[in-house]
Amino acid sequence: MIKLGILGTGGMALAHANAFNSIDGCKIVAACDIDSKRVNDFAAKHGIPEVYTDADEMLAQSDLDAVTIVTPDPFHHPLALKVIAAGKHILCEKPLALNHADALEMRDAAQKAGVINMVNFSYRNSSxxxxxTELVAQGALGTIRHVHAYYHQSWLVHDYWGHWPTSPTWLWRLSKSHGSAGVINDIGIHILDFASMPLGSLASVHCRLKCFDKAEGNQIGEYKLDANDSAVITTEFTNGALGTIHTTRWAYPHKNSLRLDLYGDKASIEIDLNASSTELKINRILGRTAMEWETLDCGKTPTNFERFIKSIQTGVQDQPDFARGAEIQSVLDACHLSAENDKTIQIHS
Ligand SMILES: NC(=O)c1ccc[n+]([C@@H]2O[C@H](COP(=O)([O-])OP(=O)(O)OC[C@H]3O[C@@H](n4cnc5c(N)ncnc54)[C@H](O)[C@@H]3O)[C@@H](O)[C@H]2O)c1
Structure with missing residues (x-):
């Protein structure tokens, strides 16, 4: 039985608890949050026997094999280094860190310690x-020339996930001093991973970031609302394809929409996770004039949670690992540099 500890018991921790509780061979035995009411409620709800309000205490006292980190972004790096130093396998929420240098430190520490390490790029759970990715590797699309991808949310203009001006879980995401680097690091990171997974790395980016007015003086309590909430990236992939990738929190009625279109010289693929996470549309050119789209049923794929547990059981590191997390972090750093200087930035991961 793999014994897990969970660090951070806010909104996303529910998905971790539900996922791990449904996998045979593992059990969450300890939960830790700096908010004692939240962690006690969470532990009671999920039947977790040990409760902590300090990560050091949890790591010192609990007999754990692995830890999952689900705190806000600024705590991933310091907490992950502690978890790795304690010799535990580690799953960390995205973004791995606040910048590429910190992400590289986490990657190197995990590799040196020989622990299984994964970052939760959730949309890889889509078959x-x-x-x-398989079809592109087999050459089914030929040479890909053009890519279009987006990740849209709209919680700034709709209350379906709660009233953001009164919810710390949303307010910290809007505030640089609370460790947020904006929509691009929050959900743009997912679409950057998603768009480059089949095709390979990004060679360069030109990015525009914008933070729109949202409140009186753009300040609510301790939260200064200064992090970007809309991003548009034009990119060139290492294979030479051009692409546009964009993300926003203003795209009503898109609650949580990801889309990826890949256009090759032999075929095109469109994935719309709103329509289905297990189907894709493919259009094979084959000299026809008709625009015939075929829908492929892609079956099931293991979730990141299942891959993490299996990696611990087998000792074989699966993807997405910290190296991939650090690679995507280098793209994010390049996007910020590009936006600050209004110029194209070459990516060196
Ligand atoms: N993979 C995904 O699709 C996905 C989706 C949502 C959120 N996330 C990520 O999950 C993380 C958490 O997001 P959330 O929405 O749950 O945030 P949240 O604000 O709802 O919850 C975070 C919790 O962490 C606790 N915390 C803060 N510092 C801590 C520390 N040092 N030790 C222990 N606990 C601490 C807070 O008290 C809070 O309860 C973020 O990094 C976010 O980017 C990922």
Whole structure:
């Protein structure tokens, strides 16, 4: 039985608890949050026997094999280094860190310690993206020339996930001093991973970031609302394809929409996770004039949670690992540099 500890018991921790509780061979035995009411409620709800309000205490006192980190972004790096130093396998929420240098430190520490390490790029749980990656590797699309991808949310203009002006879980995401680097690091990171998974790395980016007015003086309590909430990236992939990738929190009625279109010289693929996470549309050119789209059922793929547990059981590191997390972090750093200087930035991961 793999014994897990969970660090951070806010909104996303529910998905971790539900996922790990449904996998045979593992059990969450300890929960830790700096908010004692939240962690006690969470532990009671999920039947977790040990409760802590200090990560050091949890790591020193609990008999753990692995830890999952689900705190806000600024705590990933310091907490991950402690977890790795304690010799525990580690799953960390995205973004791995606040910058590429910190992400590299985490990657190197995990590799040196020989622990299984994964970053939760959740949309890899879609079998459609796994199948698209396979098809591209087999050459089914020929040479890909053009890519279009987006990740849209709209919680700034709709209350379906709660009233953001009164919810710390949303307010910290809007505030640089609370460790947020904006929509691009929050959900743009997912679409950057998603768009480059089938095709390979990004060679360069030109990015525009914008923070729109949202409140009186753009300040609510301790939260200064200064992090970007809309981003548009034009990119060139290492294979020479051009792409546009964009993300925003203003795209009503998109609650949580990801889309990826890949256009090759032999076929095109479109994935729309709103329509299905297990199907993709493919259009094979084959000299026809008709625009015939075929829908492929891509079956099931293991979730990141299942891959993490299996990696611990087998000792074989699966993806997405910290190296991939650090690679995507280098793209994010390049996007910020590009936006600050209004110029194209070459990516060196
Ligand atoms: N993979 C995904 O699709 C996905 C989706 C949502 C959130 N996330 C990520 O999950 C992380 C958490 O997001 P959330 O929405 O749950 O945030 P949240 O604010 O709802 O919860 C974070 C919790 O961490 C606790 N915390 C803060 N510092 C801590 C520390 N040092 N030790 C222990 N606990 C601490 C807070 O008290 C809070 O309860 C973020 O990094 C976010 O980017 C990922």
């Amino acid at each position: 459609a993206i796994q199948k698209a």
